[in-house]
Amino acid sequence: MLTILGDQSGKFCDGLSRRSFLQIGGLALGGASLPQILAAEAASGKVSRGINHKAVIMVFLPGGPPHQDMWDLKPDAPSEYRGEFRPIRTNVPGIEICEELPLLAKIADKLTFVRSIVGAEGPHDAMMCLTGRPGRTNVPPGGWPSIGSAMSKLQGGVNESCPPFVGLSPKVGHDPWGNPGPAGFLGPSHSPFTPFRGAGKEDIVLKGVSLDRLRDRRALLGSFDNFRRDVDHSGMMTGLDTFNEQAFGVLTSSALAAALDISSEEPSTIARYGKGTDQFLDDGSWRRQDQFLMARRLVEAGARCVTLGFSRWDWHSNNFKSARSEFPMLDQGLSALVQDLHDRGLSDDVSVIVWGEFGRTPKINDNGGRDHWPRVNSAVIAGGGMNHGQIIGATDRLAGEVVERPVEFQEVFSTLYKAAGIEAHSTTIPDLTGRPTYLVDPHYTPMKELIS
Numbered sequence: 001m002l003t004i005l006g007d008q009s010g011k012f013c014d015g016l017s018r019r020s021f022l023q024i025g026g027l028a029l030g031g032a033s034l035p036q037i038l039a040a041e042a043a044s045g046k047v048s049r050g051i052n053h054k055a056v057i058m059v060f061l062p063g064g065p066p067h068q069d070m071w072d073l074k075p076d077a078p079s080e081y082r083g084e085f086r087p088i089r090t091n092v093p094g095i096e097i098c099e100e101l102p103l104l105a106k107i108a109d110k111l112t113f114v115r116s117i118v119g120a121e122g123p124h125d126a127m128m129c130l131t132g133r134p135g136r137t138n139v140p141p142g143g144w145p146s147i148g149s150a151m152s153k154l155q156g157g158v159n160e161s162c163p164p165f166v167g168l169s170p171k172v173g174h175d176p177w178g179n180p181g182p183a184g185f186l187g188p189s190h191s192p193f194t195p196f197r198g199a200g201k202e203d204i205v206l207k208g209v210s211l212d213r214l215r216d217r218r219a220l221l222g223s224f225d226n227f228r229r230d231v232d233h234s235g236m237m238t239g240l241d242t243f244n245e246q247a248f249g250v251l252t253s254s255a256l257a258a259a260l261d262i263s264s265e266e267p268s269t270i271a272r273y274g275k276g277t278d279q280f281l282d283d284g285s286w287r288r289q290d291q292f293l294m295a296r297r298l299v300e301a302g303a304r305c306v307t308l309g310f311s312r313w314d315w316h317s318n319n320f321k322s323a324r325s326e327f328p329m330l331d332q333g334l335s336a337l338v339q340d341l342h343d344r345g346l347s348d349d350v351s352v353i354v355w356g357e358f359g360r361t362p363k364i365n366d367n368g369g370r371d372h373w374p375r376v377n378s379a380v381i382a383g384g385g386m387n388h389g390q391i392i393g394a395t396d397r398l399a400g401e402v403v404e405r406p407v408e409f410q411e412v413f414s415t416l417y418k419a420a421g422i423e424a425h426s427t428t429i430p431d432l433t434g435r436p437t438y439l440v441d442p443h444y445t446p447m448k449e450l451i452s
Contacts, residue, residue, distance in 0.1 A: 053158045054349050054384075054420040055299040056147060058307045059292075059334065060126050060169070061356035062177035062284045063314030066370050067378035068362065068399035069323055071097045071113045081362050081398050084320045092389045100327035103335035109389040110338050110347070110382055112450060116393020116402040117377035119409055120358040124314065125176030129355055130307065131184070132413035132440060141432040146181030147416060148305030149190040150439055153429060154422055155304060161255035162302035167192035168291045169309040173283025180307050185431040192307065195260060259301040262293050269293070273336040276329060284312020287326070289333035296340055299350055304420070313356055317367035330354075338382045351384030351419045353412070362400035376402060379412065384419030386450040410444035418446040 068074055073087040073096065087096035090108030097105055097113070104111065121128060127135035130146040145153070148165035157164045167180020183191040262270060276289035287310065295306040310330060315322045334354060341347045359377045360370030376395055382388065394404035417424035417439060425445050428436035 051158075051300055051302075051346060051349055053155075053302070053304060055303060055351070056151070056305045056384075056416055056420055057295045057299065057337070057350060057352045058129070058147070058181075058305070059352070059354040060129055060177075060307065060309045061311065061313045061330075061354065062126070062172070062174070062309050063124065063312050064356045064358045064360060064372060065313040065378075066315065066319060066323065066360040067115065067376060067395075068360070069098060069319070069370075070101065070327070070378070071380065072115045072378060072395055072399050073098060074397060074399050077362075077398050080364050083364060085323070095389075095391055098323075098327065100323060101331045103331045104380075107335055107339055110342060112381045112386065112388050112390050112392060114379045114381065114392045114407055114412070115395055116405050116407050117355070117379060117409065117412070118375070118402055118406045120374035120377045122358070122372060122374050123176075124174060124357060126179045126309075126357060127176075127182075128409050129357060130179065130181045132409045140185055140435075140437060142185030142187075143182055145184035145186045145190065145429075146192075146307075147413060148181045148192055148307060149183040149186045150417075150424075150429070151304045151420060151422070152190040153186050154427070155420075158302035158304065159255070162259065162298070163193035163256070164302070164304040165190065165192045166298050166303045166305070167194045167307045168196055168294060169194070169307065170196040170280075170286060172280065172285050172309070177284060177312075178309060181305075185437070186429065192305075193256075195256075255301045256298075259297040259303075260294055262290055262297065265293065265297075269340070272332075272340075274329065274332045276333065281312035284314070285309035287311045287329055289329055289336075292333040292337040293340075296337060296344075296346075296350075299346070315360075315369050316365065316371055317369040319360075319364065319369045321368075334380075341383055347383045348385035349383075351386070351416055352382040353379055353416060354381075355379035359399075362398040373400070376400065381412075381415075381450065384416070384450075386415075386419060387452060388450075390449065392447070392449050407447070408444060410440040411447055414440045414444045415446040415450050418451055 069083055069085055073085060074082050075087055085098050085100060088099045088102065088105055089096055090105040092108045095108050095113070097108070121134055121136070125135060127133070131144040132147070133144040148167070152164040155164070165181065169178045169180045172178035178197070180192040180194050180197070258264070270290070270293065273293045274289035276287045278286050278288060280286050291308045295308055298306050310333070311326050313326070338352060341350050341352070355377065358372055358374040361373045365371060376399065392405055393402060393407055395401060396403050414424050422439070424439035425442050428438050431437045
């Protein structure tokens, strides 16, 4: 069985979900097995290790990571504020980060630590990190589109065998934490392709349908779609044409399945990233370090944007015990990704951003945890041909208030779009009412510290 998976939030009137509507089960693909197909593609030169497009990898840390325990330590603060960790030097003079992040410390020249993000909202969701926009006020009809959906709309697919927007987050207990990125008013054809929010990546392998039979089923599906389009007055069916073509492109190529299969990588590369675990932390995400490797492989296969979620960071108790477990895993996976992009000549073309929905309280609570603190947020940015090896912004002596260079979410998005080749502050897309709508408000220009 092959299932094309996607956003589960919307249903058609007949009960079919927006992107989980195409299922094909198997007879024979001309007698060729998947390994034979892969070998044939490699022999024909269709597989490329490089890219000729710009891409964004967004790592979401569900729950709100503690900024003052990671990359904004305050060693001179009182003990009830500074916590248990000590800062260590990085390979950039003057930059120090947590002792539990030694691998990132060694590549700080390839990173920018933004310590002064403001404007976070209080609820536990990924909307601000995916769209740059608040999710509950001044929302246009259909909702704001995520950066991956906007890139899909404006730049299209790189090739027919890989969707332009892929979300690796699985279905999680608190579903807003697993949001891979909404299409918003751009419509379902620009939703993320989500291989792990259903039965799994094995379902996107074409198992034995002949091309003639595939064409027959495609024609039948088209007939049903034409009928639905005639009776559907919501406009929803109109947006399916693009994805319909994309789905059949995936079916007739093994590129997407191959990108998700890391077994072809050198064992040393897999070991450098680490495998992690499928284990979910309560209602948070899994701790799969290999999804960092999948993200790199996906952008090489043609994805313009890949989003992923890592672990659960809502530590109202046992903050430091949790950090000693999670920090090393993030340290290994993220440092491997950044170094790998650099080594493969991709660091100018692929931007990486890591952040959560807000920061944590300066003072440690009675349970040894830190609570929600939207007044300060932080991020780490890499790649994209940007200027790195720096700190942007500063907080006060307790890491509770921004005192230098406040950075808005939309500034970050303007920067990411610019690195991807899009002038977001001057680019508009019609919303569902036909009104030209800016990707980011015009006064939010790219951050000069990163893009000179």
